[in-house]
């Protein structure tokens with residue numbers, strides 16, 4: 001496939017992706033039969049993959065005008081929600097007319113919707129409010145990381161906080177504007193691996209819903225967002241404490257891979273709903289990473305090896321322009337493949353090195369500490385796991401064109417997204 005389509009190349013396993021979606025959907029529907037599973041388009045909007053998800057029964061979670069148009073084109077608007085901090089008036093109009101639910105995140109959206117309604121431009125929109133419980137959702141043995149994480153969770157730009165009167169005030173404003181508030185929405189973060197922390201964070205959301213329902217607000221859906229973590233990728237959760245220990249040459253607690261246990265989470269969430277007497281609500285979610293990430297690998301070719309006195313660099317042709325989230329200290333599983341020798345293993349004599357990309361800036365590092373086979377050479381391939389989320393949809397052409405995407409359903413693979421050509425890069429010039 002690398003020879004046929006060149007590298008870097010994203011490779012999707014369609015059968016695995018389809019099965020993963022089917023499994024997720026089955027578990028969710030078994031616990032929350034009336035709820036929806038909205039596919040997070042921003043995680044990956046490739047039409048072929050979105051179509052597979054919609055055929056299985058998933059709806060769409062859109063966060064921009066072009067994603068909204070994508071959902072309209074894919075006929076996914078009967079089960080769709082519009083999220084995000086920017087919803088232009090024209091987009092709000094399109095969404096309301098198409099029957100897409102709108103989760104209000106700025107009061108200005110409400111004003112725009114009022115104008116549209118008063119002008120007779122839109123039917124009664126299906127409205128929700130995005131709230132922020134401000135709770136930590138990650139665990140770490142580094143207390144300084146948790147303190148910083150907790151502070152960030154409480155002060156993010158998304159949603160209305162639940163720890164003061166703001167969310168309630170916005171709910172009242174929606175009512176005073178003459179709209180019915182139907183949905184409560186939250187999204188806690190991404191790559192959450194501990195169901196118990198997700199539940200802790202959701203409890204204030206359910207308490208808020210209970211309060212609204214008691215006051216006669218016609219809420220019929222609670223949407224808990226995405227965030228379900230995968231096991232093929234580990235994110236560094238270090239703060240100043242671990243950095244200090246590193247400088248002092250002291251051991252730092254090891255971070256291990258964990259996968260979100262969906263089944264046990266859904267059962268526990270069901271019990272929470274019962275505790276709040278909210279069993280009749282539709283319970284929905286917006287997974288992205290959990291479905292896309294493990295279904296895809298990134299195939300990249302070694303272009304050179306540089307041995308310095310203090311460090312060795314393994315330079316490959318894939319960089320942060322196509323895998324930007326690697327800059328958050330994400331560690332992925334690697335496999336090393338040689339055209340002549342087949343799969344190579346990093347054994348006891350492995351080469352400790354950094355995996356650097358092709359971009360002309362120092363920060364372009366895919367992984368800072370890896371173990372590669374000692375005999376790896378230019379021309380060999382590195383297969384990077386868990387490459388399906390926030391890659392194609394977050395790619396830029398800084399220094400290098402965006403990569404192609406192939407489906408691994410034939411020996412050579414079939415392209416579903418072509419590589420960006422040099423001419424594409426300059427096509428915006430007037």
Ligand SMILES: Cc1ncc(COP(=O)(O)O)c(C=O)c1O
Pocket residue numbers: 040043061083084187189190191225226227228286287288289290389
């Ligand atoms: C509103 C919303 N929903 C869903 C998602 C998908 O999250 P994940 O890929 O972690 O499941 C995101 C991602 O950040 C989001 O912002």
